[in-house]
Amino acid sequence: MEQRIAQAEPRNHPQPKVLRMAPVLRGLIWATIGFVVFDLFTVAVDPYRGNPLVTEPSAVIGWVGGLLGWLLGVGGYEEMILPLFGSPSTWVEPKDWRRYFGLSTNHKVIGIQYLFSSSSIFLIAGLDAMAMRYELMQPSMHFFTYTGQYLTAVGIHGSLMMFGVGTVAMISGLGNYFVPLMIGAKRTVFSRLSGIGHWLLPAGALTLIASPLLGYWDTGWRGYEPLASQDPGGMVYYYLGIFAMTFSTILSAVNLSATIIFHRAKGMTWARLPLFVWGILTVSLLNLIWQPEIEMTFVMALLDKLIPFHFWDALGSPETYLSMFWLFGHPEVYIIVLPAFAMWNEIIPVMAQKNLFARDWAIIGLIFVMMLSGLVWAHHMFTNMRNSEMFPFAFFTEMISIPTGFSFMAAIGTLWKARLRLTTPSLLVLMSLFNFVVGGLTGVYLADPPVNLQVHDTFFVIAHFHYTIIGGMIFTWIASMYYWLPKFSGRMYNETWGKLLAIWIFIGFNGTFGQMFLLGLDGMNRWVPAYPPYLKPMNYEVSLFAFFLGAGFIAHAIHIIWAWRNGPKAPENPWHSRTLEWLTTSPPPENNFDGEVEVVRGFYRYDHDEPSAYLVKDASESQ
Amino acid sequence: MDVENHEPTGILQQQWNRRQVIWGGVGVTAAALISLFAKPDIVSLARNLVGSPVSSGKINLYQFDYYYIPNYMTWRVGDKLEVTLQNQSHTHWHEWTIGRKLNMDYFQGFGYMDADAWAIDFWDGVDVTLSDPYKIDNFVPNKAHVTYVGPKGPYQITTGGDFSPTLQPGGSLKLTFTVPNKPGLWHFGCFVQEFIHYRDGMQGLINILPA
Ligand code: HEM
Ligand SMILES: [Cu+2]
Ligand SMILES: [Cu+2]
Numbered sequence: 053m054e055q056r057i058a059q060a061e062p063r064n065h066p067q068p069k070v071l072r073m074a075p076v077l078r079g080l081i082w083a084t085i086g087f088v089v090f091d092l093f094t095v096a097v098d099p100y101r102g103n104p105l106v107t108e109p110s111a112v113i114g115w116v117g118g119l120l121g122w123l124l125g126v127g128g129y130e131e132m133i134l135p136l137f138g139s140p141s142t143w144v145e146p147k148d149w150r151r152y153f154g155l156s157t158n159h160k161v162i163g164i165q166y167l168f169s170s171s172s173i174f175l176i177a178g179l180d181a182m183a184m185r186y187e188l189m190q191p192s193m194h195f196f197t198y199t200g201q202y203l204t205a206v207g208i209h210g211s212l213m214m215f216g217v218g219t220v221a222m223i224s225g226l227g228n229y230f231v232p233l234m235i236g237a238k239r240t241v242f243s244r245l246s247g248i249g250h251w252l253l254p255a256g257a258l259t260l261i262a263s264p265l266l267g268y269w270d271t272g273w274r275g276y277e278p279l280a281s282q283d284p285g286g287m288v289y290y291y292l293g294i295f296a297m298t299f300s301t302i303l304s305a306v307n308l309s310a311t312i313i314f315h316r317a318k319g320m321t322w323a324r325l326p327l328f329v330w331g332i333l334t335v336s337l338l339n340l341i342w343q344p345e346i347e348m349t350f351v352m353a354l355l356d357k358l359i360p361f362h363f364w365d366a367l368g369s370p371e372t373y374l375s376m377f378w379l380f381g382h383p384e385v386y387i388i389v390l391p392a393f394a395m396w397n398e399i400i401p402v403m404a405q406k407n408l409f410a411r412d413w414a415i416i417g418l419i420f421v422m423m424l425s426g427l428v429w430a431h432h433m434f435t436n437m438r439n440s441e442m443f444p445f446a447f448f449t450e451m452i453s454i455p456t457g458f459s460f461m462a463a464i465g466t467l468w469k470a471r472l473r474l475t476t477p478s479l480l481v482l483m484s485l486f487n488f489v490v491g492g493l494t495g496v497y498l499a500d501p502p503v504n505l506q507v508h509d510t511f512f513v514i515a516h517f518h519y520t521i522i523g524g525m526i527f528t529w530i531a532s533m534y535y536w537l538p539k540f541s542g543r544m545y546n547e548t549w550g551k552l553l554a555i556w557i558f559i560g561f562n563g564t565f566g567q568m569f570l571l572g573l574d575g576m577n578r579w580v581p582a583y584p585p586y587l588k589p590m591n592y593e594v595s596l597f598a599f600f601l602g603a604g605f606i607a608h609a610i611h612i613i614w615a616w617r618n619g620p621k622a623p624e625n626p627w628h629s630r631t632l633e634w635l636t637t638s639p640p641p642e643n644n645f646d647g648e649v650e651v652v653r654g655f656y657r658y659d660h661d662e663p664s665a666y667l668v669k670d671a672s673e674s675q
Numbered sequence: 676m677d678v679e680n681h682e683p684t685g686i687l688q689q690q691w692n693r694r695q696v697i698w699g700g701v702g703v704t705a706a707a708l709i710s711l712f713a714k715p716d717i718v719s720l721a722r723n724l725v726g727s728p729v730s731s732g733k734i735n736l737y738q739f740d741y742y743y744i745p746n747y748m749t750w751r752v753g754d755k756l757e758v759t760l761q762n763q764s765h766t767h768w769h770e771w772t773i774g775r776k777l778n779m780d781y782f783q784g785f786g787y788m789d790a791d792a793w794a795i796d797f798w799d800g801v802d803v804t805l806s807d808p809y810k811i812d813n814f815v816p817n818k819a820h821v822t823y824v825g826p827k828g829p830y831q832i833t834t835g836g837d838f839s840p841t842l843q844p845g846g847s848l849k850l851t852f853t854v855p856n857k858p859g860l861w862h863f864g865c866f867v868q869e870f871i872h873y874r875d876g877m878q879g880l881i882n883i884l885p886a
């Protein structure tokens with residue numbers, strides 16, 4: 053039937069425009085132009101003594117220009133600026149592989165962009181770790197020339213890993229891809245914002261990587277003041293790089309929490325919300341509280357450096373920075389592991405085909421970890437305080453193991469007497485549970501002031517937090533990648549290789565970080581490129597294990613990429629999972645579901661065969 | 676109903692190919708790695724290509740955290756120079772030494788670090804006049820022949836180490852001298868705080884041309 057629809061003729065663009073350059077490349081060129089223009093402008097209006105072309109203030113303002121150029125170049129100009137001034141957006145996303153190289157508003161594309169960016173950052177920060185371990189193979193300096201070089205490597209490694217991998221891979225990556233699918237939504241609420249948010253991540257990572265161009269900095273990932281105020285100019289790119297990366301996380305948090313609140317399918321009550329979605333919701337709230345806090349701290353620190361303000365040196369209050377940093381810094385570690393906790397309880401019931409044990413308590417655990425996480429920060433400052441102040445923080449820190457235990461116990465309870473299918477994802481989750489217990493138990497020791505004062509800033513601490521972060525989050529991230537691979541690609545990985553590689557990284561990981569506990573107890577300090585020679589044999593061995601581990605991560609990446617493209621075709625729902633993402637085709641179509649999703653019961657019961665949701669193609673079929 | 680799929684005219688069509696992305700990416704990565712790891716080489720290459728003008732008369736030398744502006748100068752033997760040294764840092768003490776042969780070979784975590792001075796001090800036997808002192812922390816004349824103009828009070832003349840005026844934050848000092856017959860490349864740097872300033876980049880180069 054002929055339909056007449058009143059439609060205004062597009063006015064502004066009589067000729068179709070053609071973009072002959074990939075948006076990422078255009079972004080880089082515009083970023084360069086933006087930097088140069090803003091930098092020269094700054095130098096022109098506020099010339100520095102001796103007129104150098106790049107000074108600390110001009111590098112900061114130039115960076116703003118560079119960032120604007122980058123965001124406009126990747127598609128922000130057509131998709132954000134033109135509509136802002138009333139013209140129609142001219143941005144049309146390509147439907148093929150090209151869509152991954154520019155601004156996208158599709159949550160699945162954005163999710164994959166995030167996964168790719170954060171895997172690349174993982175690779176770079178990992179190579180950086182290898183350089184550090186190479187240096188530590190000998191007791192004296194032999195690879196890095198200056199201590200500042202080593203410390204910059206440590207700082208870049210830590211910052212990239214925390215702000216570009218830990219906070220990003222599972223939340224912005226897997227979260228963007230799967231949250232809408234798991235709640236039966238067709239799209240996210242703020243899809244444009246989310247699309248631009250991704251491009252802040254590579255911008256921030258590149259800023260951090262470029263920081264040595266302005267000088268080595270030696271504060272590690274915490275940017276400690278007043279130490280930082282003694283550092284050369286590279287410090288400003290630390291602040292700016294993290295600013296961009298955390299901003300990306302904030303945009304993800306806004307978008308994902310709004311999507312979870314407003315875009316749930318019919319029947320998707322709070323009581324039925326999947327575990328992973330709960331994980332993303334709690335973590336997004338954490339992000340919304342704490343990322344702005346640390347951003348403001350860093351903005352203050354940046355101004356302190358450029359002006360300077362003396363917030364935190366002898367004229368101000370040197371310990372305030374410690375508190376401001378750790379007020380965020382401790383929640384940050386929960387931001388990293390909460391999605392992993394949630395994912396354990398997503399994968400285990402499916403693999404065991406068994407009801408999730410104490411589902412409500414698993415969620416209450418997530419919520420209480422979220423609430424308590426802001427109360428423990430001073431356990432990082434035991435060396436800076438009076439004995440009487442230590443007790444409350446030791447107490448709260450040990451308290452937090454209780455809600456953590458809820459998530460853990462839900463997993464253990466589900467495993468109890470289960471006939472678990474030992475696939476690669478379940479194997480990796482079991483390994484992750486084991487590693488996290490080691491990290492958690494040593495964490496309890498570190499929360500005891502007498503132990504803490506003994507091993508503070510030694511490799512014992514390094515071992516502890518790598519156990520929680522790599523052991524807890526990275527292992528689970530890889531498990532999730534295998535678990536969802538058939539959904540991403542419609543293809544299956546090779547089970548033998550998957551398991552072999554899982555065992556590989558398990559051995560590599562425990563060989564590396566298990567020995568670091570002993571190193572720490574033996575007196576190996578952190579943040580030093582040279583150490584007493586009696587520690588050499590163990591350090592040498594740790595480095596060998598570390599190289600083995602690094603190769604294992606790369607092998608996993610290669611295997612997953614291979615399976616994504618060439619793996620054998622996977623069945624529609626290979627794990628017999630009941631959550632909604634399996635209700636649609638693999639990979640999912642543009643709008644996720646061709647019909648309306650209607651949820652009728654929860655997803656974690658395997659004691660009956662009733663479906664948990666229906667796909668309603670026609671409104672009259674509705675139940 | 677074709678309305679939804681109807682593509683309006685005047686849209687942005689993307690026409691670019693895989694090769695462009697790959698070569699663009701490779702090029703950008705290469706450029707980034709070069710600028711990250713080969714910065715000094717690029718600078719000296721540019722300097723060789725463009726050259727650098729010979730300074731004469733009055734020179735301003737600024738000290739920042741942790742660099743000098745300029746960090747490269749060309750002088751000519753026999754020229755009369757007046758260098759105004761100014762510490763622009765808000766917080767840090769900085770010095771100025773010129774010399775050759777820095778011994779860095781012995782750096783070991785628990786060994787000794789024989790690297791707080793030059794083996795050859797440029798100012799050895801040079802006639803130099805110091806004037807307009809302001810906020811001077813200390814001054815080591817070493818083997819230079821020094822004339823002091825103006826108040827002697829601000830100087831805390833000490834011994835040990837190379838010829839080195841050390842300025843407090845905001846301090847300044849004028850050094851007047853004739854470039855001695857010591858052609859070739861000379862390094863300058865600040866060794867305050869156990870060498871850390873030097874290692875953090877507080878160094879520079881002087882190319883002295885024969886007369
Ligand atoms: C191949 C695996 C890894 C190895 C061999 C490794 C090794 C190291 C080493 C040697 C240090 C420096 C210790 C010091 O001197 O203070 C370090 C610090 C650190 N690592 Fe890793 N690491 C790895 C992966 C990760 C991952 C996956 C994360 C987080 C997602 C991470 C987060 C950190 C952080 C936050 C620091 C502290 C940096 C700082 O003090 O500023 N690392 N790592
Ligand atoms: Cu903590
Ligand atoms: Cu200095």
